Structures are given as C-alpha cells and as structure tokens.
Amino acid sequence: MTTTPISPSPASPSLIATLPGRYYTDPEVFRQEQEKVFESLWFCAVRGADLAKPGAFRTVQVGRENVVITRTRTGELRAFLNVCRHRGARLCTEASGEVRRSLQCPYHAWTYDLDGRLIAAPNLIKMPDVDRVEYGLIKVALREWLGYAWVCLADEPPSFEDTVVHAAVERLGDAAAIGHYGTERLALGRRVTYDVRANWKLIVENFMECYHCATIHPELTEVLPEFADGYAAQYYVGHGAEFGEEIKGFTVDGGAGFAKLPEVTADQDRRYYAITVKPTVFVNLVPDHVILHRMFPLAEDRTVVECDWLYAPEVVASGADVSKSVELFHRVNVQDFEACERTQPAMSSRAYRRGGVLVPNEHHIGIFHAWLLDLLGDSHA
Numbered sequence: 264m265t266t267t268p269i270s271p272s273p274a275s276p277s278l279i280a281t282l283p284g285r286y287y288t289d290p291e292v293f294r295q296e297q298e299k300v301f302e303s304l305w306f307c308a309v310r311g312a313d314l315a316k317p318g319a320f321r322t323v324q325v326g327r328e329n330v331v332i333t334r335t336r337t338g339e340l341r342a343f344l345n346v347c348r349h350r351g352a353r354l355c356t357e358a359s360g361e362v363r364r365s366l367q368c369p370y371h372a373w374t375y376d377l378d379g380r381l382i383a384a385p386n387l388i389k390m391p392d393v394d395r396v397e398y399g400l401i402k403v404a405l406r407e408w409l410g411y412a413w414v415c416l417a418d419e420p421p422s423f424e425d426t427v428v429h430a431a432v433e434r435l436g437d438a439a440a441i442g443h444y445g446t447e448r449l450a451l452g453r454r455v456t457y458d459v460r461a462n463w464k465l466i467v468e469n470f471m472e473c474y475h476c477a478t479i480h481p482e483l484t485e486v487l488p489e490f491a492d493g494y495a496a497q498y499y500v501g502h503g504a505e506f507g508e509e510i511k512g513f514t515v516d517g518g519a520g521f522a523k524l525p526e527v528t529a530d531q532d533r534r535y536y537a538i539t540v541k542p543t544v545f546v547n548l549v550p551d552h553v554i555l556h557r558m559f560p561l562a563e564d565r566t567v568v569e570c571d572w573l574y575a576p577e578v579v580a581s582g583a584d585v586s587k588s589v590e591l592f593h594r595v596n597v598q599d600f601e602a603c604e605r606t607q608p609a610m611s612s613r614a615y616r617r618g619g620v621l622v623p624n625e626h627h628i629g630i631f632h633a634w635l636l637d638l639l640g641d642s643h644a
C-alpha cells in the first residue's frame with residue numbers, strides 16, 4: 264500500500280502527532296485493516312450465551328469474510344466461513360437462527376452437520392468418491408473468554424494469551440484481577456446496538472482518553488470525579504477511577520446499584536476500570552456489573568457497536584430494574600459516539616491532511632497508532 268508517513272512531530276514537545284486524516288477515510292486503508300487487523304488477530308464475535316442451544320447459529324462479518332458460529336449437539340461452539348463448498352452460496356443468510364441438526368445451503372441443498380461435515384447433498388450417494396470432511400465447511404479458529412467467542416481467520420492465529428488476555432493483565436497490572444469479576448458467569452441485563460457513522464479508530468481513541476470527559480460526560484464525571492481532570496482510568500497502569508464520596512453505585516444518579524460481585528476485592532470495590540482489548544473490544548469493570556463493547560467495523564466511516572451490560576445471574580433472574588446503571592453508560596456511549604460522528608467528516612478536510620495532535624494525557628493513544636502502523640507495515644517516520 265502507499266505509505267504516507269505520519270506527520271512530523273509538532274513543534275511543541277507537549278504535542279505528538281495523530282494519524283493523518285486519510286487513515287480514517289481512505290477505503291484502501293480500511294481494506295488493509297480488514298486484512299491485516301480484523302482477519303489476522305482474534306476478533307470478538309458473539310456472546311456464548313446467545314447460542315444457548317445446540318443448533319443455534321449467528322453470522323458475523325469479520326474483515327471481508329462472513330463467519331457462521333454454531334453450537335454443536337455436544338455443546339461446543341464452532342466457527343466456519345459462511346460459504347457453501349459446492350458453488351459458494353452464502354450458507355446462512357440470517358443474522359441468527361436455530362436449526363435442528365444441520366445447516367442446509369439454500370441453493371442446491373448441500374447439507375452440513377454442526378461440526379461442518381458434509382452429510383447430505385442431492386445425488387451424493389452416486390458420488391462415493393466425495394470426501395465429506397474435505398468438502399466440509401472451512402473451519403475458523405475459536406476461543407472462549409469472558410463468556411464470548413473470539414474467532415481468528417489467520418492460518419496461524421497469534422497467541423490468544425499474548426494478544427487478548429494480556430491486554431487485561433497489562434491494564435490492571437495483575438494477572439488475577441479480571442477474574443474477580445467472573446465475567447463469563449454473568450447474565451445479560453441489557454444490550455444496546457449503536458450504528459456509528461465514524462471510523463473504528465476514532466471510537467478506540469475516544470475510549471482511551473478522558474480529556475473529553477469534563478466537556479461531554481456530566482453524569483460520568485459526577486460519579487467518577489477524577490475523570491474531570493482528564494486522566495482516564497487507562498492512563499495509569501493498575502489504576503481504577505474511584506467513585507465520588509457521595510456516590511453509592513455506578514448509576515446515572517449515583518444511587519445504589521447491586522451487591523458487589525462475590526469475588527471483587529476490597530481494592531476493586533468502588534472503582535471503575537477500563538480495558539481496551541485491541542482491536543475491537545472495550546471492557547468496563549465496576550463492582551456490581553461489567554459493560555462490554557464489541558465493535559464491528561463495516562466501512563471506513565461506519566462501525567456498529569454492540570454494548571452488553573452484564574450482571575450477577577441472580578440480579579437478572581430476579582427481574583431487578585437495571586435501568587439506572589444501564590442509563591449511565593448508555594448516556595456515555597451516546598455522548599462518545601456523537602463526538603466521533605462530529606469528528607469523522609472533518610477527517611477528509613484539508614485542515615486534517617497531516618492529522619491533529621495529542622496532548623500529554625492523550626499521549627498513550629500514540630501507542631495504539633504505532634501498533635496499527637506496525638500491523639499495516641507502514642512507516643513511522
């Protein structure tokens with residue numbers, strides 16, 4: 264690809280350069296990202312509990328590929344390229360569904376079991392030489408973590424521990440810390456899907472900094488007063504932003520939430536921790552719930568974000584009203600995504616041709632940019 268270097272360091276040492284505007288607008292950059300980021304790294308695709316029963320399936324766009332994830336008769340999750348091996352029709356055309364035992368292509372009825380083997384096709388009996396495994400669906404690597412299925416399209420997936428789990432260890436400064444929230448055992452209290460007209464990187468950058476918190480997040484800075492200073496929970500390793508003195512819970516009005524999750528420690532109580540699991544996941548930890556964002560970058564200027572609010576199973580089972588805590592981060596999401604949408608059109612302005620600048624409490628975003636440029640094989644100069 265063309266390798267326009269990012270703009271030279273600004274004159275003031277307080278400021279470092281962002282990526283140039285075209286990284287947010289150029290379809291060719293997005294295509295490179297699909298190949299070298301979304302199709303090469305582990306991509307958080309679905310929540311396991313969304314595929315509760317054998318035969319349940321979901322389809323997800325991962326880079327340029329469509330992937331179908333199923334639950335087998337024996338209860339495991341499997342992922343396949345959503346392409347029929349006969350003449351290439353898309354096998355599952357719905358975003359989600361449920362089959363009894365098999366996935367049948369709607370074109371000529373080639374039929375695959377939930378492990379991907381070809382089990383039936385018109386006249387297959389007359390073609391005994393056809394190997395049912397060889398002409399089975401193409402498998403995609405899958406790992407489960409935090410209750411979600413992460414898939415990787417690479418022929419040789421990178422280490423899941425080093426590239427995914429490590430993000431939480433590095434952020435929290437402690438390998439055991441995320442486990443105390445028992446995220447994989449939590450139940451879904453609410454899901455909100457946002458269709459954001461902005462490049463996925465603007466959403467990542469926004470999540471990584473809190474320089475904007477005082478300006479656009481009045482409810483959040485009320486609950487987490489230190490966010491008003493602009494130093495996000497992600498600036499300091501191991502640091503979680505402390506609730507304000509009068510604040511009882513992570514709710515829109517600071518009123519009480521639910522009992523803290525059983526293994527959350529005294530150090531973690533009354534604090535908010537944020538983790539960016541590159542490329543597309545944000546994890547937000549508070550004592551009584553976990554908020555997990557998954558991004559689905561669909562174009563250089565469009566990203567769907569699915570946000571799950573997860574609570575102790577007994578909270579959800581009791582029918583307790585979760586709306587006070589949902590409302591807090593829902594407002595934060597709307598405020599953040601509006602800011603990203605306001606920024607996106609300006610990325611193609613002449614004013615942003617060489618990019619913008621990062622102030623000191625945003626300098627850590629430069630690490631994200633360096634990570635991306637490295638994956639794209641672009642020069643840093």
Ligand code: FES
Binds near residue numbers: 348350369
């Ligand atoms: S393309 Fe699927 S059965 Fe022919």
Ligand SMILES: [Fe+2]
Binds near residue numbers: 469470480
């Ligand atoms: Fe924000």
